[in-house]
Amino acid sequence: MQLNGSEIVIECLKEQGVDTVFGYPGGAILNVYDELYKHRDEIRHILTSHEQGASHAADGYARATGKVGVCLATSGPGATNLVTGIATAYMDSIPIVAITCNVGVSLLGKDSFQEIDITGITMPITKYSFIVKDVTKLADTIRKAFRIARTGRPGPVLVDIPKDVTAAVTEYEREELGKVTPDISQVSDEGISRALSMLESAERPYVFVGGGAVLSGASEEIREFVRKLDAPVADTLMGKGAFPGTDSHYTGMLGMHGTKTSNYGVSECDLLVVLGSRFSDRVTGNTETFAKNAKILQIDIDPVEINKNVIVTEEIVGDIREVLKIINRNLKQQDHSEWLEKIQQYKEKYPLKYHTDALTGPFVVEEIYRQTKGDALIVTEVGQHQMWAAQYYRFTKPRTLLTSGGLGTMGYGLGAAMGAKVGCPEKTVVNIAGDGCLRMNMNELATAVRHNIPVIEVVINNHVLGMVRQWQDLFYDERYSATVLRDAVDFVKMAEAMGAEGIRAESQEEFREAFAKALTLNKPVLIDCQIDSDDKVWPMVAPGADIKEAFDEDDLKNK
Incomplete structure (x- = not known):
């Protein structure tokens, strides 16, 4: 049958079993979004607040479900805003397909409005980057993108489509999704x-x-x-x-x-x-x-x-x-x-231990573990809270910790949490964040409210960039250069302004009550946990040292 490029994009997504995409529209990708509107009952579109949030959401969806995550963006800045999320997925071998649209073929290479060579930019951070200048090759390219993303060592693939290709017409024939078989050809x-x-x-x-x-x-x-x-x-x-x-x-x-x-x-x-x-x-x-x-x-x-x-x-x-x-x-x-x-x-x-007489990151993580009975999807941002989550939540199943390990992307967690919740709606999804990371993605709280994605955002708020400050404490003679965040920002009011529930916790009991309430609300909730600025992650090995030289607070006192 004869279809235009935009129709082929949507039909290929349906071939691949895609039920959700995350993205942000713009002029170059408008034909695809128009077609997506016609198929809104088959493919759910989550409009994020920023394209980076869409790439992280596709990543979180992929990590939680084991499927390929999909994100969409328009040309120029829309496409470049995906780059950090694509790099995050690449470093952690996460299968996502990013579909961008570009200026028309005749305008490529002429510094046209919102033109960017996104395939060149993303070449080092994808398994493969395609630009499709011929509509007759579009369907096979999209199929190949999904196959590359999910086979062997998984990873992100980008497909860039000039706008005139999305309007051009060619013959399309549906193909059934082939089975992926594990590769052991080199095993002797x-x-x-x-x-x-x-x-x-x-x-x-x-x-x-x-x-x-x-x-x-x-x-x-x-x-x-x-x-x-x-x-x-x-x-x-x-x-x-x-x-x-x-x-x-x-x-x-x-x-x-x-x-x-x-x-x-x-x-x-x-x-x-x-x-x-x-x-x-x-x-x-x-x-x-x-x-x-x-x-x-x-x-x-x-x-x-x-x-x-x-x-x-x-x-x-x-x-x-x-x-x-x-x-x-x-x-x-x-x-x-x-x-x-x-x-x-x-x-x-040598058990893990922490101060039990105050509200701390480890206490918060252990309380989340207790109340969720170890059965939640835990997402994290990057920093001290990330390490506390890894240390104190006892993960018993795969795909239950979603975190940026290789790239260490601050701002990853809230988008990823939304993607995970959309992919696994029956699971409790908790994003454990620091106040520094929240400042990088708090606009996505509005996305969670808009689409009724009931994630729980737990902010370990120490009013500093905690992990960087820890290094400044231990290795830079307490020179706190650009790591203090004490200002007038009120995260509870911010959450409420965006339509979410905001709760502040300053003690262990207040956190117990706040998290128990969050589990019952079935809406986006932010819990602002006030902890000490000098709490640290223990044990620690100095950069480049032998791992046998791990030290903790007691070791420092006895040194």
Whole structure:
């Protein structure tokens, strides 16, 4: 049948099973929005307050559901406003498709009004960037974009469409969505055999779980693997929930703000099994001394990650879930009770702790955990509150912590929380924010109200840029350059002005009551939690130091 480009865009979205898009209209993309209006009963459009909010919402939708998230923007500044969200998704391997429209083909390259080379700009931060100048190639390009976004190591793809292409007419024929099969083409019997030999000869093995394990959907296989290997487990920020945080084998996060148990255990192990982690500097500390007593077995879908930051002993390139299925079938039951007992002693000696006599970030997170019974989708911004959420909320399922790990994007959380709630309407969705981050995205609270998206925004308000101030305290002789936010901004009034419920909490009891109320309201709620400006995230490893050099408040006092 004959369709114009805009009709083809919408039909291709329907082919891919897209039920929600996030975006902001403008002149260049107006034809697509006109067609979207005609299909509003089939595809829901969430009009955000800013295009960056749309890209983060598509990201949050993708992380929470496992589907491909979709965002739309017009040419020029509309398209460039997506860039930070696209980069956030790229760093964390999140499948989104960003569709932008540009000036007409004849106007490209002429500095036309609101023209920008968005494919050139986003090339380094996408798996692929397309510009479609021929309407006959539009349908296949959109299908290819979705296929690239969701296969192999997932990630964002951008499709830019000149306005005249959205109006041009060509023949369109519907295609059924093909099934995605996990890639284990590079997995050899010899590689599996070498891995099994390493696993069965280890005396002090440690399992280290990263974000790739979440994306692979390998949680069940990891639990079986850990039981058979009989080993302790640490994770990254991105790996939260791939292995249950309530399991006795679990020792907490690894790295700069990881537990002492995980940092000491990995430093002493003789085999480190790495499942879908890219060895971020925040995890490894000094790479020269990281796990220096251990052989390292790395399992990852992306060969680029092998030996990139840390040299490994053996690698298996392939989908983690499928690789572990093979290993689990062949791995003999191991017994490392003595090693696990030593790790347990570390857990008892070095528990996470905080001051319990005041309202603090850790208390807020633990109270959220108690009231949600550990069954919420937790979204965070970036900073101290992000680390407290990772430390004190015990994630037992994958896709339940949504956070910007690689890029560290302040302003990510509120958009992502809306996307997560739209994708998983039955779940309680809580965005844990800092007051600095809220200033970067609080306009999206109006979006949540406009579309009746009942997210709970919990603001850990210390009136400073907390994590930067912590570094200024510890490494810059308390020179608080541009990190103090004490001004007249009232977040409760701001929330109320936008149509949300605003509640202030200055004590533990006030927060208990405020959060309990928020759970009953079924509307956007902001809780402004007033905490001390000098509260810190403990433990901590100084940048570039050995992870064994983790220190906390007591260590500083005793130094």
